[in-house]
Amino acid sequence: MSQPVRAGRVGQVPALLGAAGLVAVAVALELAPRLGLVPAEFMPPTSTILAELARQLQRPEFWVALRDTLVTWGIGLGIAVAAGTVAGVVIGTVPGLRAATSSTIEFLRPIPSVALIPLAVLLYGARIQSTLMLVIYASFWQMLVQVLHGVVDVDPVARDTARSYRLGLFARIRYLVWPTALPYVVTGVRLAATVALILTITGELIIGTPGLGKEIAVASESNAVPPMYALVLVTGLLGVTANLAFRAAERRVLAWHPAIRVEAAAAL
Amino acid sequence: MLAVRGLRKVYEGHGRRVEAIGDLTFTVGAGEFACVVGPSGCGKTTLLRCVAGLLPPTAGQIEVDGRPVSGPPRGLALVFQEYGRSLFPWLRVRDNVELPLRSARVPRGRRRDLVSEALASVGLGDVHHAYPWQLSGGMQQRVAIARAVAYQPRVLLMDEPFAAVDAQTRADLEDLIRSVWQRFGVTLLFVTHDIDEAVYLGQRVIMLSAAPTHVAEDLPIDLPVERDQLTTRADARFTELRGHVYAQIQAAKRAEPSEV
C-alpha cells in the first residue's frame, strides 16, 4: 500500500489528526476496563500495560528474547533474500526456464508455511532451525515473485540492443537486468521482511523457539495477562518500525532510480 | 433556457486569492448552440462547472430552465475533455450509456430504445458490447456524447471535448455534434479554446476576457445552418468572423478593450 508524499504545511493537519487518533484509542482502552465495559482481568487498562512494558524493559530475559527474535528474523530473511534473488535472476534470464518452472512455482507458493510446522518440529525440535524453515520458505516466495517481475520488466528495446551487441549472460545481468530489477528487489525485501517477522513470531509461539513469541506463549499459559499484552505491543512496534525503515530505504533507493515500476500485488 | 447573472468565483487557499471569474452575465435561449472562447486561464472550465452545479459560485445566480442552480440540476448533461476517465471501464459501451437512465429510474424497455437510438446517432451502432478501453479516443468521446444524448437533457454542456483528439477525428466529431444538436434540439453550451471550431459550430460566440473574467463580446454567427468542413471554412464570411474573434481574444489577453 503506497502513500503519496505530502507537501510540508498541508501535511501537518493529517499528522495531528493521526496522533489524536492514537491518543483517543489509548484513552478508550484505558477507560473501557476501568468502567467495567470489558472484564479487566482479560484486558487490562492501557496504563497497566504500559507500566508492565516498562517493567519488561528492565528484565534481561526480555532483551535476550528480543535479540533471539531479531537474530532468527535476520538470518531467515537474509537467506531468503539471497536465494530468492539468485533464483529469480536465473529463472528470469535463462530462456525457457521461466515457462518450465511457472506451474511448479504457482503450486508451491500457496502452500501455507504453517503446514510445515509439524514437519519442522519433528526434524529439529524447538531449535532455531525449525523456525528458520518456516521463515525461509515463506519469505523466499515473496522475494522470488518480486525479482521475477523485475527481471521480466526489462525494456525490450534495451534487451534487443544488448543482444545485438552480443553481450554474454553475465554482462547482460550486470548492465541490463540488475538495474531494472533493483526497485523490485528492494520492494521484495520489504515484503519478505514483513512475512519473515510474522513467521518468526509464529514459530516462536507455536514451536517454542526462543524469542518474543515464546515469551508470549509462556505468559499466556501462566495466565500472566499484562506481560502478554505488553509483549504483543512490542511485536506490533517491531513490525511498524521495520515497515517504516524498509519503506524509507525503498524511497532512498528509488529516489535516484529512473525507472517507473508498479508494485506487483503479491500474495502473502 | 440558461441564464447566468453576475457570476463571480473567487478561489481562496494557501494564502492566495484568485478571482477566476469577475462578473459574467449572459443567456442562452432554448435550442441554441452557443460557444464560449477565451484566453487560457480565463475560467472557462470554472464557468461550466458552476453552471453544472459542481462548483458553488461566490456570487451571482445561475438559472437552468427557470430554476436556480444549487447542485447538479435535472435535465443537464456534461461532457468532459478527458473522455477516457469519464467512462466507466468496468462497463461495456451499452451499459455506460444506460447507467444515468437506470439511475433516473427510466423503465427498462424505454432505456433500451434510448440507448440504441443514441448510439446510432453517434455512429456507434455496432460496438454495444465493447469495453471503452477497447475503442479509439474518438470513439470513446462518441460514447460519452451518446451517454449525454440518451439522458435526454434539456441543456448539454461540453468542456473542450475535442481538445484531446487528433485533427481528423476532431473534424468528424465537430460535424457529429452539429448533427446531434439539430436532431435532438438540445440547448448547447460549448467551451473551447479553438477559435475556428467556435465559429464553425456555434450560432453565437461568447468571448471572455482575461481574469477577472467578464463577457468581452457576444457575437452572433450568421453563417448558414448547413455547414461543411470544406466549404464553410473556405467561406469569406467565416474568415471575417474568425478574424474578428481572434482579434478580440488577442485584445483580451492584453487586457485592452477592442473596438466593437
Add this chain to the structure above:
Amino acid sequence: MSGAFRRAGLVLGLPVVLFVVWWFASYDSKDFYRPPLHKILEAFRDTWFGERMVQDVLPSLIRLGIGYAAALAVGVTLGVAIGSARWLRALLEPVLEFLRAIPPPVLVPIVILLAGIEDRMKVIVIVSGAVWPVLLNTVEGVRAVDEVLADTCRSYRIRGLARLRHLVLRSASPQIMTGARQALAIAIILMVISEMFAANNGLGFLVVQFQRSFQVTEMWSGVLLLGLIGVALSLAFRFVDRRVLRWYYGLRAVERQPK
C-alpha cells in the same frame, strides 16, 4: 495441436519430474522422519477420507469460510466508511497501521483470553487477522476513485447507494481483491494456528497430534493435505479474481501496448 501439447508439457513437466524423483528416491527409505512417498499416499487415502473428513476437516474449512466471509464483510464496510471521509482516514491511519503490523498469530492468545477455546474463538481469530488487509486496501481503493468519474456521477445525479455500488465499489475492486488475496493467506494460517495452539478438533489439531505421537506417515499426509487445501483455495481465488476483474486485466493489457 502441437501448441496445446507443448503447453501441457510445460505446465506438467517439472512437477511430474519432481514427483517421480521423490517417489523413487524415497522408495526404500528407512528414515523414520522421511517415509517413502507411496506410504505417505497410502496414509493420505486411509486417514482423511471417512469419518475424519466430516469430524475434523469439514469443520475446519467451515470455520475458515465463515471467518473469511466475515473479514471481507467487515473490512469492506469499514473500509468504505473510512475511505470516504478524509478526516476519518487521517484520524485512524496510525492506529490501523499499528494494528496491521501486529503479527496475526500473536492475536491467538489474546482472543483465547477474551473468547475461550470453542469454535467462536477460532472464527474470531481468523477475522481479527484477515480483516486488516481487506480494510486497508479498501480504504486505499476508495480514496483513489478517479475525479473525473466522480464528477460524471455528480453531474448525472447518481448518488447514494447507486453511487456506492456503481462507482465506489467497482472502482476500488482491484484494490479490494488484492486485500482479499492477502486476507485469504492470513485466514488459512490463522485457521491452522488456532487449532494447533488450543483446540480439540480440526485439521491443524490432528496434524499436531500426529506429530506429537510420532505417527510420522500420517503427519506427512496431513502436511500434504494442508498444502493441497492452500493450493486449491488459491486456484479458486484466481478463478473468481479473473472473472470479477476481467475488465481490469483487459484495460491493463491495452495500456501496456505501445501506441
